[in-house]
Amino acid sequence: MGNAANDSTVTSAAILDRRALLKGAAAGAAATAVGAASKRSAFAAPAFLQGASFVLACTSDDAPKIQPLLDDYQKANNVTIQVEQAPYNDIQAKIITNLTQGTGAYDVISMDDPWIPQFAGGDFIMNIGELMDKRGITADPDFVPELLALGDFPPGSGLRGLPWVGNVQVFAWRTDVLKDLGLEAPPKSWDDVLAYAQKITEEKGASGVYGIGLRGVAGNPAATSFLPVLRGYGTDLFDENWEPQLETDAAMQAITTQLALAKVAPPGVESVGHPENGRNMSQGLIAQSADIWPDQLLQIYDPELSKVVGMVDIGAEPAQDGVKPANMTGNWLLGIAEGSANADPALDFILWFTAAEQQKRLLLDQNIPATRISVLEDADAVAKFPFLPGLLAAGRNAVPRPRTEHYNAVEAIYGRYVAEAIAGQISGEEAMTQANKEIRDLMVREGVLD
Amino acid sequence: MASEAAVAERHATPAQIVPWWERNLAWLLVAPMIVMFVVFALLPSLTAILFAFSHIKLTRGGMQRTFIGVDNFQRALEDPIVRQSAGITLKWALVVTTVEILLGLGLALLLAHGVRGRGVFTSLLIIPIIMPPVAVSLMWFFMYEPNFGVINYLLNQVGLPSVLWLSDPNIALYAMMAVDVWQATPFAFLLLYAAILSLPRDPYEAAAIDGASRWHIFRTVTLPLLLPVLGVVVLLRLIDAARVFDKIFVMTRGGPGSSAYTTTLTVYVEAFNKYDFGYASAISFMFQVVLVIFGTIYVRRVMADYSAPAES
């Protein structure tokens, strides 16, 4: 990362911090270079861009939202961008199989941040940092540094992607409902959340307001809804030696709470995924959720889509006494597949797409949270979405999911067991015990543990 | 064969030199077929066995294989999801096959005397059979939608409560079975109907003279005559139903929870969500062994039926 000539500390730096980035900026090259890249769209495309064509892979959730920007870019630059979309699980499977096998099927890839260790560790994606160095460009210091750092794995090896969705998981609650029932907002601990949820569902369930919303679909959805609870009880998936921690008392308490919460969630929680949970919040069906993401928040605050504008507040994830509350990152980054024959036009596109102008457009038009400080602090944006400064602060303190290249397999394991427990197929204790065993077996097979 | 005698006779004429390719024509004609079999069935199956005994790590542009003996098989036998999905697969195959055969057979018997508009009716029944399973799944997914799906709408109209068709763990599997029944019952019907229409008349006339009851006639005449075709249809439905993937994948991805994970789904998840190709190959290999047993019986039946000309 960084322009080597200007910033000698970068190669050895283990962590990207804001100061390093600012130093890069002070050298001047960075901002202007990125500016130049983004300005290019306004002028005639350079020769090598004439008629270029590449494939972009992203979730079917994102595809329609970015299409207007793609249309503009294609028109202005005589580039053809073929979008490949599928639901989260499927696009993840397609991307990983295609990347690992070097099929060249995709050029630009939209990646969830927990995928990065596997992709970067296996050299499945290009080192964009090096590509940028070659062109004498530095990543713009305007990116939220903590989000930018997610693309640098192993830390200090160089950027593998630039963040384009500044997602962080937050706890959201309906201020009006809590006030109505005389509940003090926000709930601090998971005990509070559960007590509130039970009370709300009991009192208002009949009229269509439930106490909690969470995701119960096996795999990533159930896993992502459970992780903040697990962390809120003071433990995590792994300890510092990659020993799984799901058989601990804390984990057992966490799953007990999650199952109790699932009982007071709207019926059908077993098939609730990311879109459904957001819709339940914006349609006023649920009064709390620990699994709300900014893209949903922006829908919730959008008068055209939401029935609860001005009634939802957000904050840090709840935590039991003595546990430090935190949020979790879930950013999306754009990277280039190793072996792509279109790396140059792909990089041009990524630089353009993550530039402030486009980020602001995505935020205001498509409710996609930005990854740039200037956009998150932009007057227009803050006027429309007053929670943005809070989001920026939360994002800067957020914790990523365990940074192991086996995270996808780990998530598939505990995500399935948690979902089975929610669906009533097994008990919570069995779910944790079995997940712990399988995750441990996995880490042993992969040579991480003995 | 007479034709071969004719060929031999012609070839006997010393003036004609038969080119090598004509002498070996039979082999040349079957060769492409055999090559295809080797490339697309034999080699992949052998590779799958090799994978099943290996730990596989995906690396850039390939995979790294380490021989680990029977570890994958051992693991599979202890893995609760493997056992569970085998049970679900069996349940799925047995239930849909039974229902489809009973409905198809009942309808075929009901129409045994012919029915006006038969051509239109059978054309109509072809629609579900040939519809892409994905389209069928989308169609039903939408009808099952709890809030604005047409099925709950109709239920509410007659005063019944809405049902969470695809998210209630006690219902979802059966709701998806119903989709399979919708699509495949016409298939069972068409085959059984064609067979019934081509049954010989004499035994029926004899039975009628004896004054036998209808149930007696069905049991002693129709059923035995129908048995070969029935056997083929049952086996075919069992094998196809056991391989179900697309409907469940599109409608619930095996959910809610893992309550609709069939073996195929489990293999898919192990291979393409956890990227454990070795383990996935071991599970699918065991699955294949079971299917090969049924498949062999089926093919034997089909070929027996074939050599006795019973064209409809």
Next chain:
Amino acid sequence: MVGETTFERVAKYAVVAAVSMIVLLPVYWMVNMSLKGKGEFAARPPTLVVQQPTTENYYDLLVTQRFYLKGINSIVVAVIAATLAVSIGTLGAYALSRFRLPRNLNYHLLFTMLTIRMFPPIVTVIPLFAFYNREILGFKLFDSWLGLGLVHGFMELPLVLWMMIGFFRDIPRDMEEAALVDGDSRLAVLRKIAIPLAAPGLAATFILVFIASWNEFLLALILTGSKAQTLPIAVAGQIAQYDVKWGNMMAAGVITTVPVLILALLSQRYLTRGLALGGVTG
């Protein structure tokens, strides 16, 4: 057979009517909903017959989201599969029905080929995925029309063999023998007599393979990436969006169904025979 009572006749037509409704109504509902615009789609109670039919769902899907490209992929793959399966299968079927191979190979070969029918694709797809990603003569079969067409064609070989052996059987031997005695080679007989006589069956078989390839999901899901992705895979990808475009999904269902429906009706006469091998389901 035993005669029917009036009651039975009434019951029979009642059942036929009920079955027809059960078969048709879901399809009707899909078509009906696919023609509704956003406003009418959300209407409660739903309009039983579309009031203001619009093609906007179809336009959005095919043109805006470029699904026509997936449609082209589906057609090309299916044509490759059908051409391949029909040509290879026909040659094999002719050999198996006209020549006697040593050691009862006719039986064993047919037996082996027919067992392909029950191969679970999930078994072979993993090795095939690995194999397709190797470069052979500078070309990768992965995500290519040829790659998917080849494997689809292979999967339908049993169907072709089964159908074509039946058709070749129905051809009177005398004609072929007369030609052989006249000095025509076997190959000429196949070309001049057997194939023309079996042509309608050949066409029907082609169509059945086409339909099977068009409908296939699992292999297409795993063996294509972006360029050769077929319609069913693209359609299935529509299901999980925040703002689910139900109208588009219904249009997608109709678009994937209509071509195979037309083809099936064209080849209906031969369908039952093909069904004995379950050629188009599963």
